[in-house]
Amino acid sequence: xxxxxxxxxxxxxxxxxxxxxxxxxxxxxxxxxxxxxxxxxxxxxxxxxxxxxxxxxxxxxxxxxxxxxxxxxxxxxxxxxxxxxxxxxxxxxxxxxxxxxxxxxxxxxxxxxxxxxxxxxxxxxxxxxxxxxxxxxxxxxxxxxxxxxxxxxxxxxxxxxxxxxxxxxxxxxxxxxxxxxxxxxxxxxxxxxxxxxxxxxxxxxxxxxxxxxxxxxxxxxxxxxxxx
Amino acid sequence: xxxxxxxxxxxxxxxxxxxxxxxxxxxxxxxxxxxxxxxxxxxxxxxxxxxxxxxxxxxxxxxxxxxxxxxxxxxxxxxxxxxxxxxxxxxxxxxxxxxxxxxxxxxxxxxxxxxxxxxxxxxxxxxxxxxxxxxxxxxxxxxxxxxxxxxxxxxxxxxxxxxxxxxxxxxxxxxxxxxxxxxxxxxxxxxxxxxxxxxxxxxxxxxxxxxx
Numbered sequence: 001x002x003x004x005x006x007x008x009x010x011x012x013x014x015x016x017x018x019x020x021x022x023x024x025x026x027x028x029x030x031x032x033x034x035x036x037x038x039x040x041x042x043x044x045x046x047x048x049x050x051x052x053x054x055x056x057x058x059x060x061x062x063x064x065x066x067x068x069x070x071x072x073x074x075x076x077x078x079x080x081x082x083x084x085x086x087x088x089x090x091x092x093x094x095x096x097x098x099x100x101x102x103x104x105x106x107x108x109x110x111x112x113x114x115x116x117x118x119x120x121x122x123x124x125x126x127x128x129x130x131x132x133x134x135x136x137x138x139x140x141x142x143x144x145x146x147x148x149x150x151x152x153x154x155x156x157x158x159x160x161x162x163x164x165x166x167x168x169x170x171x172x173x174x175x176x177x178x179x180x181x182x183x184x185x186x187x188x189x190x191x192x193x194x195x196x197x198x199x200x201x202x203x204x205x206x207x208x209x210x211x212x213x214x215x216x217x218x219x220x221x222x223x224x225x226x227x228x
Numbered sequence: 229x230x231x232x233x234x235x236x237x238x239x240x241x242x243x244x245x246x247x248x249x250x251x252x253x254x255x256x257x258x259x260x261x262x263x264x265x266x267x268x269x270x271x272x273x274x275x276x277x278x279x280x281x282x283x284x285x286x287x288x289x290x291x292x293x294x295x296x297x298x299x300x301x302x303x304x305x306x307x308x309x310x311x312x313x314x315x316x317x318x319x320x321x322x323x324x325x326x327x328x329x330x331x332x333x334x335x336x337x338x339x340x341x342x343x344x345x346x347x348x349x350x351x352x353x354x355x356x357x358x359x360x361x362x363x364x365x366x367x368x369x370x371x372x373x374x375x376x377x378x379x380x381x382x383x384x385x386x387x388x389x390x391x392x393x394x395x396x397x398x399x400x401x402x403x404x405x406x407x408x409x410x411x412x413x414x415x416x417x418x419x420x421x422x423x424x425x426x427x428x429x430x431x432x433x434x435x436x437x438x439x440x
Contacts, residue, residue: 189432190439207426216411216418 030082033181037076038213039126039145046128046144052076053136054122054151058093059100063138066122070134078124085181089153094120098160106164106173113160119177121184122151124212145214148186152201154179166221175199183210186220195222265403265427267302269348269365274298277351280431281358282306282344282371284316285323289358290344312342312373320378320395328384331392339378341397343404344371348431365431368406372423374399386438391417398423408438 042050053068067080088094095118125146127136154177161174175198182201189196202209272278274297282291320334320341348365349358374397383392402423410417417438
């Protein structure tokens with residue numbers, strides 16, 4: 001028995017070695033992202049016209065799609081190629097300071113920890129594509145489901161915090177971000193002591209990495225989405 | 229030529245066979261798999277002793293672990309306790325509050341559960357047990373054992389609003405995930421309690437059930 005195990009291994013190892021010499025590996029493509037989504041039952045008004053997309057916004061709040069696909073209820077996948085991600089990382093309109101980007105329009109005060117930080121954010125949501133053109137038209141088309149989790153690119157590791165206000169709801173926000181592309185989880189604690197928001201990069205070995213549980217739109221400053 | 233192709237294949241098969249050999253089980257009839265759960269929490273303060281406790285529905289501690297100052301996580305095998313004592317098993321909606329209305333009866337109704345609430349307390353009076361005023365961190369997630377997969381739903385008033393909770397549990401030991409949100413322009417909180425494969429529990433400062 002032992003001989004049967006050792007013999008093929010002994011013969012196999014040098015053979016594998018020589019294969020590497022004959023076929024040197026090509027340079028690896030930039031890492032891509034494979035995202036999974038859990039989608040609730042689509043309301044009758046949107047059935048057949050529901051599209052899942054990944055969008056980013058420039059400093060003037062114009063929306064740009066990265067990837068989109070028609071969806072139904074249940075488990076859904078979305079793929080973002082490494083080349084698309086690389087192009088975004090190199091796009092100065094995508095990478096913004098916190099005041100130009102993530103904390104824009106949130107009346108942020110006492111911002112700390114964000115010096116030299118540049119981030120870019122991809123927002124997943126599902127919209128009712130009324131005109132059936134596969135594109136999101138924010139003026140005439142409604143978001144059916146979203147998640148407050150995001151996919152973020154950060155130019156460096158950083159910890160930050162600020163106090164903000166969204167449409168009259170005051171909150172404290174803090175977060176820990178890792179350099180590179182990460183799944184950033186949104187977590188709200190609301191109760192007697194006010195609203196506390198945390199946005200942290202998920203650990204690389206988290207079982208929930210790049211899984212998103214979609215829900216109806218909520219007030220991100222006081223209500224929840226978390227832990228897909 | 230053909231044997232050259234076959235030999236590496238045999239090598240792979242031999243490796244698979246090695247990896248597939250089950251480890252000897254020294255634990256009698258307990259499950260052989262090590263099922264670990266991760267408990268994450270804000271930094272544990274120094275001072276009085278701090279414990280992570282698993283509390284059953286009657287308020288009794290089923291297990292307790294001391295946490296050290298500065299710790300922010302703990303890995304424990306809490307979800308392979310074996311089959312709970314039948315005397316501790318309860319009806320699927322036994323945990324619903326008194327003022328709640330059943331929206332969907334448990335299906336199947338024969339399912340039974342045993343749930344544990346993870347909590348962290350500061351043992352201010354040093355008696356080693358969890359007393360009033362000692363709660364530090366908690367979670368609305370539960371460590372759950374179910375004798376069968378089941379679904380159920382109930383609804384309850386919360387201030388001027390209502391909250392509807394949908395339960396979907398898998399058989400055996402799972403993490404029952406609490407997920408709640410208030411849709412925009414709505415007065416109905418939507419809450420789900422769902423068995424998940426992710427066994428990461430995040431303990432945080434105490435919040436109401438309408439929050440995480």
